[in-house]
Amino acid sequence: MIDQPKKTTQVAKRTQVERRAAAERRLFVAGVRLASEKGFDGFSLAELGELAGFSRGLPAHYFGSKDNFQKQLVKFIIAEFNNNQEIPEPKKDLSSLVKTIEKAFDISDEDMIYSRILLIILSDTSGKFLAFEELEAFCNRTFDNIENDLRQGMNDGYIRQDIDPKLISRILIKTICTVIQMALSDDQIEPKKTGQELIKLILNGIEVV
Incomplete structure (x- = not known):
């Protein structure tokens, strides 16, 4: 019976940790929504708290500053992206x-x-996100994956032999990022059509005729 208070305290602490983790996830999900609609600098921590269904002051209490929240949000986004990725069949x-x-x-x-x-x-031009180690590692993996796919295509004979796969992988990602940003910021540009035109441009440049 003497140990009962300790067990109760441990359970209470676990419950508190779980509650905070659940609250942080709701804040991250709300942050993703706001960032997709307004950009990363287009909303306040107070707005974030309201959208997540909490008090306006809770995000500042949890994360301290907007910069720290953004850093944690980038980590969350990368983790969610990786969890949702499908492993493609080799073709x-x-x-x-x-x-x-x-x-x-x-x-x-x-x-x-x-x-x-x-x-x-x-596609952010300020460079502040690229300073995050998690994002740098993600970028490097993405570049490497595309480079490897291009090399495999060259070996299999459906991609031109005279391209530089390392350089093309970087040009490809940067181009997609730039065009996506343009499509999201200009109401006169239809994103799907833009994507189709970009596909034609890319295929004409690297595919064996």
Whole structure:
């Protein structure tokens, strides 16, 4: 019976940790929504708290500052993106690349919100997000994956032999990011059509005729 208070305290602490983790996740999900609609600098921590269903002061209490929240939000976005990724089947054509680009430009697809947010982050011109270790590691993995796909395509004979896969992988990602940002910021640009035109441009540049 003497140990009972300790057990009760441990349970209470676990419950408190679980409650905080659940609250932080709701704040991150709300942050993703606000960032997709207003940009990362277009909302306040007070707005974040309201959208998540908490007090206006809770985000500041949890994270201290907007910069720290943004850093934690980037970590959350990368983790969610990785968790939602499907492992593609190996194919000896460019259909996987085409599908990836089509999904990126389908901004009406709620399932693609983390992909779109990552593209917005990567196209940020201030450079502040690139200082985050998690984002740098994610970028390097993305570049490496595309580079490896391009090399495999060259080996299989459906991608031109005279391209530089390392350089093209970086040009490809940067181009997609830039065009996505343009499509999201200009109401006169239809994202899906823009994606299709970009696919034609890319295929004409690297595909064996």
